[in-house]
Amino acid sequence: MKKEFKASINRALNDANLTGALGKFSEAYRVNRAKAYEGIDFEALRGRIAEAKSSAACHLDEVAEVFKQNAEALGAKVYRTSDPEQVKEYILQVARDNGVKSVVKSKSMASEEIHLNKALLQAGISVAETDLGEWIIQLAGQTPSHMVMPAIHLTKEEVAEIFSKEVEERLDSDIPRLVKVARNELRPKFLAADMGISGANIAVAETGSIVLVTNEGNARLTTTLPRIHVALVGVEKLVEKFETVIPVLDALPRSATAQLLTSYVSIITGPSPNDDGSLKDLHIILMDNRRTEMARDPKFKQALQCIRCGSCLNVCPIFRLVGGHVFGKIYTGGIGTILTAWFDELQKSEEIQGLCIQCGNCTEVCPGKLDIPEMILEIRRRLVLEKGQPLAQKAIFSVVNNRKLFHGMLRAASVAGKPFTSGKFIRHLPLFLSDLTDGRSLPAIAEKPFRDLFPEIRQPKGGEKAVFYAGCLIDFAYPETGIALVKLLNKAGIEVIFPQEQTCCGAPALYNGAYEVAAHNAVDNIKALLEVEAKYVVSACPTCTVALAHDFAKTLQDQGRSEWLDKAKELAEKTVDLSTLVKRLVEEGRLSFAEGEDLGKITYHDSCHLKRTLKVSQEPRELLQKAGYELAEMYECDMCCGMGGSYSMKLPEISAPILKRKLHNIKETGAPLVAMDCPGCVMQIRGGFDQDGEAVRVRHTAELLAERLK
Amino acid sequence: MFEQFKTRATGVGAEVHRVGTCSDAVDFILGFMKKEGVSEVPGSYAVWADGPFLRGVARELLKQVPGLSTEVTRERAAQAKIGISEMSFAVADTGSLVQDQTAIDQRLASSLTGIHLAIVPSANIVSDKTALFSRISPKTSRYIAFITGPSRTADIERVLTIGVHGPERLIILFVDELGGAA
Ligand code: SF4
Ligand code: SF4
16 A cells, blocks of 8 residues: 555544544434434335436436436536536536636536536636535635535634635634624625536436535525526436435435435426526536446446435444545545546545445445445456556465465464464464454464364264354364354254365455455365255354355356356355354254353444344344343444454554444443454454453354353 | 424424414514514515415505515515515425425525525425425426525534525414415
């Protein structure tokens, strides 16, 4: 990672105003959003939005043409172009033809995307942003730090400072006063402007309407007072039917600002009268700038379903730490990374794509049903295709690609790592692995990996069989978790099979864009795991479970190895995570826990992949309670712990504060014990407490349950 | 539905009133202008945009109010403390008012003024947007305006602040006698 990028991250992390404001906002947002959606079936709502927007994206060209015809029939002038330069030229031409000297703008991200203000100013036309946040950053000469709240990084004192310069008068930092100043300063600009430039939140093809959603009232003035109105609209705003306006208006304000509806919504369908009796000169520019190309790309077409609500930023554990500026000048956060990669260029996303820790929080709240982490992985993959894997990573993956070599080196590490072992933790793993597992305090490589311990376990024979997929961490660092799993299943009369040929699940390679390595891992594992007849393939690592149940097939398909697809599907169907399986066994009466003992308080940490990809969250809680623990929920129980595979090593400055927050939330419950279903989280959180010195025990659910078997 | 509307609208900072007859409404409006000190001083004007209710009000009555004009120009509206307009619909589930504001005086009176006083026929409360769009359509209305509470921002330190570019107060006056014909 480049120095400047790391420097910008550090600047953001050390900006107490920014992290404070964003942190508080994200906490309040979660509560307020939930309240705003009370009584609404969010899944159904976003289903309607995604379907309508996806359908428009499938026929973008036709839909744009229908819009053009309908809006023009009403007297609007519609200009379609894919080239940002032509957009600017068109607007400048309209300005020249009409002797425009001053422009007022209500928020338009498309105009920022093409740096329209600069072009207008160069042509000698004055431009005022009128959205309060946008005006503040215009005066400050900055760029927006959030899609919906562009000036969230500035304090009221800083705003007072900026306004004082503008009005040449010392202002204090009273917020209502500052807002008044903005009203009074901008009002004459509205009244004098020759041209108003707006964006649009929705453009409806069947009626030729544009819909503007605002709170301040600036869009109403922008579209009413100047005699010329130019609406600059990205083609992703197009929908076919007017009826789609309803779900978008239901979701956009709720998701953006937790409002039931914004103060103002304007639906403009053709030109309306000006106050001098003339008809508005209404220009609607449908701007493409690679959106059509995006719509044709099967992996990125879904990005056109975005309604720019910004809620993906509000729930992102990374965004709330670093804010928007780290991401670049216009679009921010995970969605911003994707838009930048397309609207600007792929290379521009090279560093920022690495900011996503793949926690999946955004996918839960996105009203457009975008899978942002998946698209970011795809960007990662394409970057690797274009530029090749970095040398160090290449070396690692060439090892991971070869099971014998890989496992040999892990064994060697258990010996080589010895001198550095402090208690259960070592500071540095041998270099070749550090890129995979380095972090805070790391677990020692176990003296004997699970694969060597397994043959010594005596098991009941002849009953049901389950294949155990251990994954690297359980196999080589936490064999005790594997032993616990065997104990649990044995108790229910299930014999556990451990195929020795199993290897890394490929997730590290996949998450670093090395798809061919991931595909190779997938094939090796499919062969190993399907070799024996068994009812289940069970794993106690959610990341591995996701690999087996979801990723293998996708990766193999992607790499053109379709001969393996049937087998991948067969494996996926058999795959189950430990908690789900144990719960089933308990319900069937095949497993039960010792009763009568009060084990005290426990808190539970939801692992990202388990909760959001596998949708498992109640099962481990119920089991732990059945086993005799009293559950004390922590704040933000399903927020990422900051591990994210190699993330904690690449961006330790971001991972560390996320972990710190998690440790704090755990401690706040007062429980002496925290359970989780993921060995990666165990490594991160146990390592954190090890350094922190707090005596909170960190255990995998499997181990806690195995201790309580009747 | 009135109660639901009222809860929602007051929840976002609107002030909701209801009267029975048109003459009660006129009394309310005249009283309100008086209380707010409407006068022939720039900044203290009132403007009243055209509408069926206004057409029913005796002109002599209005002439007695100094500073009030029914001729809504941008100059007049920009210096008006109060803008009065008639809004056709109230949407209960979001506390919103909706009107076809294609005629520019409707927009001037409700966007440039410090206070917006909206007159709404009590029988025109609809449950939600779906019900609303069966009554008003972009096919026949060029500028459909939704107004939900006063103008607001949270752009400085996320602190909710009222009255940025639009009115800082929204007074909603339901009139039963106006019935339901929009
Ligand atoms: S990606 Fe989804 S959550 Fe993010 S801005 Fe777009 S619609 Fe909103
Ligand atoms: S997956 Fe997590 S880290 Fe990545 S963009 Fe979404 S919320 Fe942010």
